[in-house]
Amino acid sequence: MNYNNQSNITSNHIKSDGDRIRCDQKEQTINAYAELVKKNIDFDVLLHTYSREQDLVEEIYQLILETVQTEKDMIRIAGEYYPAGFVKGKLLKLNYSHIEYVLECMDKNTTKVRNIKQYLLAALFNAPSTIGSYYKAAVNHDMPQYAN
Structure with a gap:
């Protein structure tokens, strides 16, 4: 038997103290973002109001959370890359x-x-820029007497 063959050596998965600290910091960051996003979007109220859409509300929340935690330099939305x-x-x-x-x-x-996933991310990214125009167009269509 050849004891010099090192191809069967597996890595040791013991984490150093530095790795543990980084993992703890990452977990704290994730938890902080999770709470901030839930608060900002009134997550519990959304779940209650959209009880038939709870899965979609949860998916939207998870997508926001996943995106704000990325370590990438650029994020692709609707075919464009943004910082x-x-x-x-x-x-x-x-x-x-x-x-x-x-x-x-x-x-x-x-x-x-x-x-x-890309569709929802684009919709979320564009929501602050398009929500006003969307509702104005709806009012203009449904109640033309109020259109300017």
Whole structure:
């Protein structure tokens, strides 16, 4: 038997103190973002209000959380790359109304969505920029007497 063959050596998965500290810090960051996002979007109220859409509300929450925690420098949204800090900033400013708007847009969408994760991320990213125009167009359509 050849005891010099080192191809069967497996790595030791013991973490150093530095690795443990980094893991603890990462977990604290995740928990802080989780609480901040839940607070910003009124997560519990969304779950109650949209009881039939709880899975979608949870998916939206998880997508926001996943995106704001990325360590990438750039994030792709709707075919364009944006600095991660810019994307994180927009997503961390989302509130209940923005999520409600995205849920409404999802409900009204009748076209096939090929990549639901990218579609939702684009909708969330664009929500603060498009929500006002969306509701103004709806009012203009439904109540033309109030259109300017």
